[in-house]
Amino acid sequence: NSPLQRTMILTPFVIVLTFLDSVFTLKGDSGGSASRPARLDCVKASEQCLKEYSCSTKYRTMRQCVAGRESNFTAVTGLEAQGECRNAIDAMKQSPLYNCRCRRGMKKEKNCLRIFWSIFDSLQGNDLLEYSPYEPANSRLSDIFHLAPIIAVEPASGKENSCLSAAKACNLNDTCKKYRSAYISPCTSRVSVSEVCNKRKCHKALRHFFDKVPAKYSYGMLFCSCRSGDQPACAERRRQTIVPVCSYEDKDKANCLSLQNTCKTNYICRSRLADFISNCQPEAHSISGCLRENYADCLLSYSGLIGTVMTPNYERSFGISLSPWCDCSSSGNSRTDCEKFAEFFTSNRCLRNAIQAFGNGTDVGVWQPQPPIRPTVESGATRKGKERSGGALDTLTDMSKLGPDGNSLYQICGTLQVRIMVWVFLGFWFRITAPPLCLRLSSNATKD
Numbered sequence: 001n002s003p004l005q006r007t008m009i010l011t012p013f014v015i016v017l018t019f020l021d022s023v024f025t026l027k028g029d030s031g032g033s034a035s036r037p038a039r040l041d042c043v044k045a046s047e048q049c050l051k052e053y054s055c056s057t058k059y060r061t062m063r064q065c066v067a068g069r070e071s072n073f074t075a076v077t078g079l080e081a082q083g084e085c086r087n088a089i090d091a092m093k094q095s096p097l098y099n100c101r102c103r104r105g106m107k108k109e110k111n112c113l114r115i116f117w118s119i120f121d122s123l124q125g126n127d128l129l130e131y132s133p134y135e136p137a138n139s140r141l142s143d144i145f146h147l148a149p150i151i152a153v154e155p156a157s158g159k160e161n162s163c164l165s166a167a168k169a170c171n172l173n174d175t176c177k178k179y180r181s182a183y184i185s186p187c188t189s190r191v192s193v194s195e196v197c198n199k200r201k202c203h204k205a206l207r208h209f210f211d212k213v214p215a216k217y218s219y220g221m222l223f224c225s226c227r228s229g230d231q232p233a234c235a236e237r238r239r240q241t242i243v244p245v246c247s248y249e250d251k252d253k254a255n256c257l258s259l260q261n262t263c264k265t266n267y268i269c270r271s272r273l274a275d276f277i278s279n280c281q282p283e284a285h286s287i288s289g290c291l292r293e294n295y296a297d298c299l300l301s302y303s304g305l306i307g308t309v310m311t312p313n314y315e316r317s318f319g320i321s322l323s324p325w326c327d328c329s330s331s332g333n334s335r336t337d338c339e340k341f342a343e344f345f346t347s348n349r350c351l352r353n354a355i356q357a358f359g360n361g362t363d364v365g366v367w368q369p370q371p372p373i374r375p376t377v378e379s380g381a382t383r384k385g386k387e388r389s390g391g392a393l394d395t396l397t398d399m400s401k402l403g404p405d406g407n408s409l410y411q412i413c414g415t416l417q418v419r420i421m422v423w424v425f426l427g428f429w430f431r432i433t434a435p436p437l438c439l440r441l442s443s444n445a446t447k448d
Contacts, residue, residue: 039099039100039101039135040096040100041100041101041102041103041106041112041135042097042100042101042102042112042113042115042116042119042133043108043111043112043115044096044100045095045096045097045100045115046059046097046100046115048096049095049096049097054091055091055095055097058087058088058091058092058095059088059092059095059097061084061085061088062085062088062089062091062092062122063118063122065081065084065085065088065089065122066085066121066122089122089123092119092122092123093123097115097119098119098123100115100116100119101116101133101134101135102116102133102134102135102271103134103135104134104211104272104275104300104304105207105208105211105212109268110267110268113133113267113268113270113271114267116133116271117133117267117270117271120133131274131278132271132274132275132278132279132301133271133274133275134271134275136297137296137297137300141215141296141297141300142294142295142296142363144215144216144219144296144358145295145296145357145358145361145362145363146361146363161226161227161233161234161237162224162225162226162227162234162359163221163224163226163234163235163237163238163241164234164237165224166217166220166221166224167221167237167241169217169220170213170217170218170220170221173213173214173217175212175213175214175217176213176214176217176218179205179208179209179212179213180209180213182205182208182209183202183205183206183208183209183243184243185205186198186201186202186205187202187205187206187242187243187246187247188243188246196245196246197245197246199246199247202243202246202247202307203247203307203308203309203311204307205307206242206247206306206307206311207268207304207306207307207308208307209307210222210303210304210306210307211304215299215300218303219299219303219358221238221241222238222241222242222303222306223299223355223358223359224237224238224359225356225358225359225360226238226318231318232318235314235318235319238314239313239314239316242306242311242313244313247306247307247311248311248312248313248325249325250325253325253326253327253329254325254326255326255327255328255329255330255331255338256324256326256327256328256338256341256342257331257334257337257338257341258326259309259310259324259325259326260273260310260341262309263308263309263310266308266309268308269308269309269310272301272304272305272308272310273305273308273310275301275304276301276302276304276305277344278292278301279292279294279297279298279300279301280298280301280302280344280348280350280351280354281350282348282349282350282351283350284349288350288353289349289350289352289353290350290353290354291350295353295354295357295358295363296354296363298350298351298354299354299355299358302351302354305324310324311324311325312324312345313325320352320355320356321346322345322346322348322351323342323345323346324345326342327342328342
Protein backbone atom coordinates (compact mmCIF):
# COMPACT_ATOMS: atom_id res chain seq x y z
CA ASN A 1 0.00 0.00 0.00
CA SER A 2 1.12 3.56 -0.68
CA PRO A 3 1.62 6.04 2.20
CA LEU A 4 -1.55 7.83 1.07
CA GLN A 5 -3.60 4.62 1.27
CA ARG A 6 -2.20 3.75 4.72
CA THR A 7 -3.03 7.27 5.93
CA MET A 8 -6.60 6.96 4.63
CA ILE A 9 -7.06 3.65 6.47
CA LEU A 10 -5.56 4.79 9.79
CA THR A 11 -7.16 8.25 9.94
CA PRO A 12 -10.70 7.16 10.98
CA PHE A 13 -9.35 4.95 13.77
CA VAL A 14 -7.32 7.83 15.18
CA ILE A 15 -10.44 10.03 15.07
CA VAL A 16 -12.55 7.32 16.74
CA LEU A 17 -10.01 6.82 19.53
CA THR A 18 -9.85 10.57 20.09
CA PHE A 19 -13.65 10.70 20.16
CA LEU A 20 -13.89 7.85 22.67
CA ASP A 21 -11.27 9.45 24.87
CA SER A 22 -13.23 12.71 24.94
CA VAL A 23 -16.49 10.86 25.68
CA PHE A 24 -15.12 9.01 28.67
CA THR A 25 -13.28 12.11 29.89
CA LEU A 26 -16.58 14.01 29.93
CA LYS A 27 -18.35 11.06 31.49
CA GLY A 28 -15.98 10.54 34.39
CA ASP A 29 -14.43 13.94 34.99
CA SER A 30 -15.14 13.91 38.71
CA GLY A 31 -11.49 14.11 39.69
CA GLY A 32 -10.85 17.07 37.42
CA SER A 33 -13.71 19.09 38.81
CA ALA A 34 -12.44 18.53 42.35
CA SER A 35 -9.15 20.25 41.49
CA ARG A 36 -10.87 23.40 40.22
CA PRO A 37 -10.88 26.35 42.60
CA ALA A 38 -14.11 26.56 44.58
CA ARG A 39 -16.30 29.58 43.95
CA LEU A 40 -16.65 32.04 46.79
CA ASP A 41 -19.93 32.20 48.63
CA CYS A 42 -21.64 35.55 48.07
CA VAL A 43 -21.02 36.80 51.61
CA LYS A 44 -17.25 36.35 51.28
CA ALA A 45 -17.29 37.68 47.72
CA SER A 46 -19.12 40.81 48.90
CA GLU A 47 -16.65 41.34 51.75
CA GLN A 48 -13.74 40.93 49.34
CA CYS A 49 -15.27 43.40 46.88
CA LEU A 50 -15.97 46.03 49.54
CA LYS A 51 -12.29 45.96 50.61
CA GLU A 52 -11.26 47.09 47.12
CA TYR A 53 -12.08 50.71 46.33
CA SER A 54 -12.71 50.20 42.61
CA CYS A 55 -14.93 47.14 43.12
CA SER A 56 -16.92 48.66 45.98
CA THR A 57 -17.53 51.87 44.00
CA LYS A 58 -18.83 50.00 40.96
CA TYR A 59 -20.91 47.70 43.18
CA ARG A 60 -22.66 50.65 44.85
CA THR A 61 -23.18 52.36 41.50
CA MET A 62 -24.77 49.26 40.03
CA ARG A 63 -27.13 48.87 42.99
CA GLN A 64 -28.18 52.50 42.72
CA CYS A 65 -28.83 52.07 39.01
CA VAL A 66 -31.21 49.16 39.44
CA ALA A 67 -32.89 50.28 42.68
CA GLY A 68 -36.58 50.43 41.92
CA ARG A 69 -35.97 49.91 38.20
CA GLU A 70 -37.23 47.06 36.05
CA SER A 71 -34.17 46.17 33.96
CA ASN A 72 -31.60 47.38 31.47
CA PHE A 73 -31.55 50.80 33.14
CA THR A 74 -34.21 52.12 30.75
CA ALA A 75 -35.63 54.28 33.51
CA VAL A 76 -32.25 55.90 34.23
CA THR A 77 -32.33 59.35 32.68
CA GLY A 78 -29.51 60.81 30.65
CA LEU A 79 -27.01 59.14 28.34
CA GLU A 80 -24.14 59.82 30.73
CA ALA A 81 -25.96 58.10 33.62
CA GLN A 82 -26.85 55.11 31.45
CA GLY A 83 -23.23 54.79 30.35
CA GLU A 84 -22.10 54.90 33.97
CA CYS A 85 -24.53 52.11 34.83
CA ARG A 86 -23.32 49.92 31.99
CA ASN A 87 -19.70 50.49 32.99
CA ALA A 88 -20.56 49.41 36.54
CA ILE A 89 -22.23 46.22 35.26
CA ASP A 90 -19.24 45.35 33.06
CA ALA A 91 -16.93 45.84 36.04
CA MET A 92 -19.08 43.51 38.18
CA LYS A 93 -18.65 40.75 35.61
CA GLN A 94 -14.94 40.78 36.39
CA SER A 95 -15.44 40.77 40.17
CA PRO A 96 -15.66 37.78 42.55
CA LEU A 97 -19.36 38.60 43.00
CA TYR A 98 -20.23 37.66 39.42
CA ASN A 99 -20.14 33.91 39.87
CA CYS A 100 -20.71 33.59 43.63
CA ARG A 101 -23.03 30.95 45.09
CA CYS A 102 -24.55 29.99 48.44
CA ARG A 103 -24.73 26.75 50.44
CA ARG A 104 -27.97 25.44 51.80
CA GLY A 105 -28.07 25.73 55.59
CA MET A 106 -24.95 27.93 55.79
CA LYS A 107 -24.59 30.30 58.73
CA LYS A 108 -25.53 33.48 56.81
CA GLU A 109 -27.70 31.83 54.19
CA LYS A 110 -30.36 34.54 53.95
CA ASN A 111 -27.76 37.30 53.62
CA CYS A 112 -25.88 35.27 51.03
CA LEU A 113 -29.05 34.77 48.99
CA ARG A 114 -29.94 38.45 49.24
CA ILE A 115 -26.54 39.34 47.74
CA PHE A 116 -26.87 36.65 45.04
CA TRP A 117 -30.30 37.81 43.86
CA SER A 118 -29.29 41.49 43.91
CA ILE A 119 -26.36 40.64 41.63
CA PHE A 120 -28.34 38.17 39.52
CA ASP A 121 -31.28 40.52 38.96
CA SER A 122 -28.92 43.38 38.14
CA LEU A 123 -26.80 41.43 35.66
CA GLN A 124 -29.55 39.30 34.14
CA GLY A 125 -32.33 41.86 34.29
CA ASN A 126 -35.02 39.31 35.16
CA ASP A 127 -36.39 37.13 37.93
CA LEU A 128 -36.50 33.73 36.27
CA LEU A 129 -36.73 30.83 38.68
CA GLU A 130 -34.89 28.19 36.65
CA TYR A 131 -31.42 29.24 37.82
CA SER A 132 -30.35 27.96 41.24
CA PRO A 133 -28.27 30.15 43.59
CA TYR A 134 -26.89 27.09 45.39
CA GLU A 135 -23.62 25.30 44.82
CA PRO A 136 -24.15 21.85 43.25
CA ALA A 137 -24.45 19.10 45.86
CA ASN A 138 -21.64 16.66 46.52
CA SER A 139 -22.03 13.74 44.11
CA ARG A 140 -21.46 11.32 47.02
CA LEU A 141 -25.01 12.11 48.07
CA SER A 142 -25.96 9.32 45.66
CA ASP A 143 -24.53 6.82 48.18
CA ILE A 144 -27.75 7.16 50.19
CA PHE A 145 -29.61 5.22 47.51
CA HIS A 146 -27.63 2.08 48.36
CA LEU A 147 -28.55 2.45 52.05
CA ALA A 148 -32.22 3.13 51.34
CA PRO A 149 -33.47 -0.51 51.39
CA ILE A 150 -31.96 -1.02 54.86
CA ILE A 151 -33.71 2.01 56.33
CA ALA A 152 -36.77 2.67 54.21
CA VAL A 153 -37.91 -0.64 52.75
CA GLU A 154 -37.23 -3.55 55.09
CA PRO A 155 -39.31 -3.32 58.28
CA ALA A 156 -37.89 -4.54 61.58
CA SER A 157 -40.63 -7.13 61.77
CA GLY A 158 -43.57 -8.24 59.67
CA LYS A 159 -46.02 -6.19 61.74
CA GLU A 160 -44.29 -2.82 61.23
CA ASN A 161 -44.54 -0.60 58.18
CA SER A 162 -41.50 0.85 56.41
CA CYS A 163 -42.13 4.45 57.44
CA LEU A 164 -42.43 3.45 61.09
CA SER A 165 -39.10 1.62 60.77
CA ALA A 166 -37.56 4.81 59.31
CA ALA A 167 -38.84 6.82 62.31
CA LYS A 168 -37.29 4.28 64.68
CA ALA A 169 -33.99 4.48 62.79
CA CYS A 170 -34.08 8.27 63.27
CA ASN A 171 -34.59 7.87 67.02
CA LEU A 172 -31.47 5.70 67.20
CA ASN A 173 -29.36 8.47 65.67
CA ASP A 174 -28.52 11.32 68.06
CA THR A 175 -28.50 14.07 65.42
CA CYS A 176 -31.75 12.96 63.81
CA LYS A 177 -33.47 12.57 67.18
CA LYS A 178 -32.29 16.01 68.35
CA TYR A 179 -33.51 17.96 65.30
CA ARG A 180 -36.72 15.96 65.02
CA SER A 181 -37.62 16.82 68.61
CA ALA A 182 -36.71 20.45 67.85
CA TYR A 183 -39.37 20.73 65.13
CA ILE A 184 -42.08 18.59 66.71
CA SER A 185 -42.35 20.96 69.68
CA PRO A 186 -43.06 24.24 67.79
CA CYS A 187 -45.09 22.43 65.11
CA THR A 188 -47.52 20.90 67.61
CA SER A 189 -47.83 23.62 70.30
CA ARG A 190 -51.06 25.60 69.93
CA VAL A 191 -50.55 29.36 70.14
CA SER A 192 -54.18 30.41 70.55
CA VAL A 193 -57.69 29.26 69.76
CA SER A 194 -57.32 30.46 66.18
CA GLU A 195 -53.67 29.45 65.63
CA VAL A 196 -52.68 25.78 65.80
CA CYS A 197 -48.99 26.69 66.07
CA ASN A 198 -46.34 29.30 65.37
CA LYS A 199 -45.86 28.55 61.68
CA ARG A 200 -42.72 30.69 61.35
CA LYS A 201 -40.91 28.80 64.15
CA CYS A 202 -42.24 25.48 62.83
CA HIS A 203 -40.89 26.17 59.33
CA LYS A 204 -37.50 27.29 60.62
CA ALA A 205 -37.13 24.14 62.72
CA LEU A 206 -38.13 21.96 59.75
CA ARG A 207 -35.51 23.62 57.54
CA HIS A 208 -32.89 22.92 60.20
CA PHE A 209 -33.97 19.27 60.32
CA PHE A 210 -33.53 18.70 56.58
CA ASP A 211 -30.38 20.85 56.39
CA LYS A 212 -28.56 19.30 59.37
CA VAL A 213 -29.68 15.66 59.61
CA PRO A 214 -27.84 13.06 57.46
CA ALA A 215 -29.87 12.39 54.34
CA LYS A 216 -30.14 8.64 54.93
CA TYR A 217 -32.23 9.34 58.06
CA SER A 218 -34.26 12.36 56.94
CA TYR A 219 -34.91 10.79 53.53
CA GLY A 220 -35.76 7.49 55.19
CA MET A 221 -38.71 9.20 56.87
CA LEU A 222 -39.72 11.43 53.96
CA PHE A 223 -39.36 9.01 51.04
CA CYS A 224 -39.99 5.64 52.73
CA SER A 225 -41.52 3.03 50.46
CA CYS A 226 -45.03 1.77 51.24
CA ARG A 227 -45.98 -1.78 50.26
CA SER A 228 -49.48 -2.67 49.16
CA GLY A 229 -50.11 -4.67 52.35
CA ASP A 230 -49.56 -1.77 54.75
CA GLN A 231 -50.35 1.08 52.32
CA PRO A 232 -52.93 3.09 54.36
CA ALA A 233 -51.05 3.15 57.67
CA CYS A 234 -47.65 3.56 56.00
CA ALA A 235 -48.80 6.38 53.68
CA GLU A 236 -50.39 8.26 56.57
CA ARG A 237 -47.23 7.89 58.69
CA ARG A 238 -45.19 9.28 55.78
CA ARG A 239 -47.65 12.17 55.28
CA GLN A 240 -47.46 13.09 58.99
CA THR A 241 -43.64 13.33 58.96
CA ILE A 242 -43.70 17.11 58.49
CA VAL A 243 -46.73 17.74 60.79
CA PRO A 244 -49.14 18.83 58.03
CA VAL A 245 -51.69 20.63 60.22
CA CYS A 246 -49.10 23.30 61.04
CA SER A 247 -46.37 23.19 58.40
CA TYR A 248 -48.44 22.38 55.35
CA GLU A 249 -52.17 22.98 55.69
CA ASP A 250 -53.98 26.27 56.14
CA LYS A 251 -57.57 27.42 56.57
CA ASP A 252 -58.02 28.09 52.86
CA LYS A 253 -56.10 26.83 49.85
CA ALA A 254 -54.34 29.65 48.01
CA ASN A 255 -54.17 29.86 44.24
CA CYS A 256 -50.88 28.21 43.17
CA LEU A 257 -49.69 31.27 41.21
CA SER A 258 -50.45 33.51 44.18
CA LEU A 259 -48.50 31.15 46.42
CA GLN A 260 -45.62 31.24 43.95
CA ASN A 261 -45.61 35.06 44.02
CA THR A 262 -45.62 35.02 47.83
CA CYS A 263 -42.68 32.61 47.75
CA LYS A 264 -40.70 34.90 45.43
CA THR A 265 -40.84 37.74 47.98
CA ASN A 266 -38.78 35.67 50.44
CA TYR A 267 -35.10 35.06 49.62
CA ILE A 268 -34.98 31.54 51.05
CA CYS A 269 -38.27 30.37 49.52
CA ARG A 270 -37.44 31.89 46.14
CA SER A 271 -34.03 30.20 46.17
CA ARG A 272 -35.34 26.80 47.25
CA LEU A 273 -38.04 26.93 44.58
CA ALA A 274 -35.49 27.91 41.91
CA ASP A 275 -33.26 25.03 43.04
CA PHE A 276 -36.19 22.60 42.83
CA ILE A 277 -37.21 23.75 39.34
CA SER A 278 -33.59 23.52 38.18
CA ASN A 279 -32.80 20.07 39.60
CA CYS A 280 -36.16 18.30 39.14
CA GLN A 281 -36.82 19.44 35.58
CA PRO A 282 -38.53 16.48 33.86
CA GLU A 283 -37.48 15.21 30.45
CA ALA A 284 -39.81 12.94 28.46
CA HIS A 285 -36.98 11.42 26.36
CA SER A 286 -34.74 10.51 29.30
CA ILE A 287 -34.78 7.03 30.81
CA SER A 288 -34.36 8.54 34.27
CA GLY A 289 -37.15 11.02 33.56
CA CYS A 290 -34.86 13.91 34.60
CA LEU A 291 -33.23 16.53 32.40
CA ARG A 292 -30.20 16.67 34.70
CA GLU A 293 -30.03 12.86 35.12
CA ASN A 294 -29.48 13.19 38.85
CA TYR A 295 -31.94 11.78 41.38
CA ALA A 296 -29.92 12.81 44.44
CA ASP A 297 -29.94 16.50 43.49
CA CYS A 298 -33.67 16.36 42.79
CA LEU A 299 -34.50 14.87 46.20
CA LEU A 300 -32.18 17.34 47.94
CA SER A 301 -33.86 20.32 46.26
CA TYR A 302 -37.35 18.91 46.97
CA SER A 303 -36.58 18.50 50.68
CA GLY A 304 -35.27 22.08 50.67
CA LEU A 305 -38.79 23.36 49.98
CA ILE A 306 -40.04 21.96 53.28
CA GLY A 307 -40.13 24.75 55.82
CA THR A 308 -41.20 27.47 53.35
CA VAL A 309 -44.63 28.73 52.28
CA MET A 310 -44.22 26.39 49.30
CA THR A 311 -43.94 23.32 51.59
CA PRO A 312 -45.19 20.30 49.61
CA ASN A 313 -46.59 17.08 51.07
CA TYR A 314 -48.20 13.81 50.11
CA GLU A 315 -51.88 14.05 49.41
CA ARG A 316 -54.22 11.71 51.24
CA SER A 317 -54.62 9.39 48.26
CA PHE A 318 -52.41 6.31 48.01
CA GLY A 319 -49.22 6.25 46.01
CA ILE A 320 -46.81 9.10 45.38
CA SER A 321 -49.07 12.12 44.92
CA LEU A 322 -47.43 15.39 45.99
CA SER A 323 -48.58 18.99 46.05
CA PRO A 324 -48.15 22.29 47.88
CA TRP A 325 -51.22 23.56 49.77
CA CYS A 326 -52.75 25.30 46.71
CA ASP A 327 -55.08 24.74 43.78
CA CYS A 328 -55.98 26.47 40.54
CA SER A 329 -59.49 27.65 41.36
CA SER A 330 -60.12 31.34 40.70
CA SER A 331 -57.25 31.45 38.20
CA GLY A 332 -59.19 33.30 35.51
CA ASN A 333 -57.16 33.68 32.30
CA SER A 334 -54.08 32.26 34.05
CA ARG A 335 -55.53 28.81 34.64
CA THR A 336 -53.25 27.11 32.09
CA ASP A 337 -50.15 28.66 33.69
CA CYS A 338 -51.40 27.72 37.14
CA GLU A 339 -51.94 24.10 36.12
CA LYS A 340 -48.44 23.93 34.59
CA PHE A 341 -46.96 25.07 37.87
CA ALA A 342 -49.09 22.64 39.91
CA GLU A 343 -48.17 19.75 37.60
CA PHE A 344 -44.49 20.35 38.33
CA PHE A 345 -45.33 18.77 41.69
CA THR A 346 -48.31 16.50 40.99
CA SER A 347 -47.18 15.00 37.65
CA ASN A 348 -43.41 15.42 37.73
CA ARG A 349 -41.92 12.24 36.27
CA CYS A 350 -38.41 13.15 37.45
CA LEU A 351 -39.46 13.68 41.07
CA ARG A 352 -41.64 10.57 41.16
CA ASN A 353 -38.89 8.39 39.68
CA ALA A 354 -36.36 9.80 42.15
CA ILE A 355 -38.58 8.95 45.14
CA GLN A 356 -39.20 5.44 43.82
CA ALA A 357 -35.48 4.98 43.15
CA PHE A 358 -34.68 5.86 46.74
CA GLY A 359 -37.23 3.32 48.00
CA ASN A 360 -35.78 0.67 45.68
CA GLY A 361 -32.16 1.47 46.51
CA THR A 362 -31.27 2.35 42.92
CA ASP A 363 -29.87 5.48 41.31
CA VAL A 364 -28.96 6.85 37.89
CA GLY A 365 -25.38 8.00 38.22
CA VAL A 366 -23.90 7.04 34.84
CA TRP A 367 -23.50 10.55 33.49
CA GLN A 368 -22.19 13.53 35.41
CA PRO A 369 -24.87 16.18 36.13
CA GLN A 370 -24.92 18.99 33.59
CA PRO A 371 -24.21 22.59 34.66
CA PRO A 372 -27.28 24.83 34.87
CA ILE A 373 -28.20 26.89 31.82
CA ARG A 374 -27.80 30.59 32.42
CA PRO A 375 -30.95 32.47 31.39
CA THR A 376 -30.30 35.09 28.73
CA VAL A 377 -30.99 38.76 29.25
CA GLU A 378 -34.33 39.72 27.78
CA SER A 379 -35.88 43.03 26.95
CA GLY A 380 -38.39 44.50 29.35
CA ALA A 381 -41.27 43.98 26.89
CA THR A 382 -40.42 40.32 26.34
CA ARG A 383 -40.14 39.68 30.05
CA LYS A 384 -43.42 41.44 30.80
CA GLY A 385 -45.09 39.21 28.24
CA LYS A 386 -43.58 36.14 29.85
CA GLU A 387 -44.72 37.25 33.28
CA ARG A 388 -48.26 37.53 32.01
CA SER A 389 -48.05 34.07 30.46
CA GLY A 390 -46.26 32.35 33.35
CA GLY A 391 -42.74 32.87 32.02
CA ALA A 392 -41.10 31.29 35.05
CA LEU A 393 -42.22 27.87 33.88
CA ASP A 394 -42.37 28.29 30.09
CA THR A 395 -39.57 25.75 29.78
CA LEU A 396 -41.52 22.99 31.49
CA THR A 397 -41.76 19.90 29.35
CA ASP A 398 -44.88 17.78 29.06
CA MET A 399 -45.20 15.29 31.88
CA SER A 400 -45.54 11.66 30.91
CA LYS A 401 -46.28 8.48 32.80
CA LEU A 402 -43.60 6.56 34.60
CA GLY A 403 -41.24 4.50 32.55
CA PRO A 404 -39.05 1.58 33.62
CA ASP A 405 -36.35 2.32 36.18
CA GLY A 406 -33.03 0.54 36.51
CA ASN A 407 -29.41 1.47 36.68
CA SER A 408 -28.25 -1.50 34.57
CA LEU A 409 -30.58 -0.59 31.70
CA TYR A 410 -29.30 2.97 31.73
CA GLN A 411 -25.68 1.80 31.62
CA ILE A 412 -26.44 -0.48 28.69
CA CYS A 413 -28.11 2.35 26.79
CA GLY A 414 -25.21 4.68 27.53
CA THR A 415 -22.74 2.11 26.18
CA LEU A 416 -24.89 1.44 23.12
CA GLN A 417 -25.02 5.14 22.31
CA VAL A 418 -21.23 5.26 22.10
CA ARG A 419 -21.02 2.05 20.06
CA ILE A 420 -23.69 3.15 17.60
CA MET A 421 -21.99 6.51 17.03
CA VAL A 422 -18.66 4.75 16.39
CA TRP A 423 -20.08 2.21 13.93
CA VAL A 424 -22.13 4.83 12.09
CA PHE A 425 -18.98 6.91 11.65
CA LEU A 426 -16.94 3.90 10.42
CA GLY A 427 -19.72 2.79 8.10
CA PHE A 428 -20.01 6.28 6.60
CA TRP A 429 -16.23 6.47 6.06
CA PHE A 430 -15.97 3.05 4.37
CA ARG A 431 -18.90 3.87 2.08
CA ILE A 432 -16.93 6.89 0.82
CA THR A 433 -13.40 5.48 0.70
CA ALA A 434 -13.86 1.76 0.03
CA PRO A 435 -15.02 1.89 -3.66
CA PRO A 436 -12.10 4.02 -4.92
CA LEU A 437 -9.65 2.03 -2.81
CA CYS A 438 -10.98 -1.30 -4.12
CA LEU A 439 -10.83 -0.03 -7.70
CA ARG A 440 -7.20 0.94 -7.25
CA LEU A 441 -6.35 -2.45 -5.68
CA SER A 442 -8.23 -4.25 -8.49
CA SER A 443 -6.38 -2.27 -11.10
CA ASN A 444 -3.02 -3.13 -9.52
CA ALA A 445 -3.94 -6.83 -9.40
CA THR A 446 -4.87 -6.79 -13.11
CA LYS A 447 -1.52 -5.26 -13.98
CA ASP A 448 0.31 -7.92 -11.97
